[in-house]
Amino acid sequence: MSLRSLLARKPFLLFIEAHNPLSAIIADRTKVAGDDGLEREFDGIWSSSLTDSTSRGLPDIEVLDVRSRLANLAEIRAVTAKPIIMDGDTGGNADNFAINARAMALTGVAAVIIEDKTAQKRNSLFGTKVKQTLAPVEDFCDKLARGKTALAGHDMMVIARCESLIAGLGAQDALDRAHAYVAAGADGIMIHSCQSSPAEVTHFAALFRERHPRVPLVCVPTTYNGSYAAELRAAGFNIVIYANHLLRAAYKSMATVASAILAHGRTAESEPLCISVSEILNTIPAGAPAAKPAAAPAAEPEMWSRTS
Ligand code: SPV
Ligand code: MG
Secondary structure (H helix, E strand, O other): OOHHHHHHHOOOEEEEEOOOHHHHHHHHHOEEEOOOOOEEEOOEEEEOHHHHHHHOOOOOOOOOOHHHHHHHHHHHHOOOOOOEEEEOOOOOOHHHHHHHHHHHHHHOOOEEEEEOEOOOOOOHHHHHHOOOOEOOHHHHHHHHHHHHHHOOOOOOEEEEEEOOOOOOOHHHHHHHHHHHHHHOOOOEEEEOOOOOOOHHHHHHHHHHHHHOOOOOEEEOOOOOOOOOHHHHHHOOOOEEEEOOHHHHHHHHHHHHHHHHHHHHOOOHHHHHHOOOHHHHHHHOOOOOOOOOOOOOOOOOOHHHOOOO
């Protein structure tokens, strides 16, 4: 099912980052029973430039090229049928984006999000501590339109990511840009912020919704991590992306175990911190089936429509 069809059936989706097939298996299989008796699971996978780069020992500056990232995504596709949203960084120049967008669609990417920064792109969570330069609106609109044209016949969505708030340019700049991007053909808007409060993204969402009640809106609550999914849904967002947590969790856990082994001179103390060998063997048994077809979306847990 395409992301567009999924959104039509279930207008609020949760995506979580995966940077390799094993983390994608965790993203795919994690299920939690809620108090309401309904099972919760993630709706899809975020392919993050930050975690893809970091897991390969590279900085998040678009040095990891699109073809390498797509090779990684092809491996991830083999273990999950959940939709994948690819972080397309700036998309490169418009010519490159038009070519790469088709390659993404052919790899099975459900949506790409490209951001309106210019090279050299720095990670948004630096905020204004580093120079964040935004592309001229017309250039970015051209890139979006070129990508959409190249994708004729494919169902992959192109979502425009607005970095005005990251660059300290304020809500009006974000709004002007978002309206222009929708007019240029963007299938959705991601608004990013590195504040610890959700106030600036919820303010943006309210203003954006006045003109575009239905265009999918995406947010990434890494820094405003006190916000519940239900609150972001109530603010008008359709997709929430948990953008880097599986990599950060894995790094912390690996570092803890590595230190414990050195400190104790043996591994017994580390065992409780590790999944057992038999569990690992059973996670990926010989002859394991490839990704199962995506099931129809689960009923929405009530918690995602409640705000308190
Ligand atoms: C990523 O996950 O690579 C993103 C989101 O682009 S952020 O790191 O917040 O910029
Ligand atoms: Mg990124």
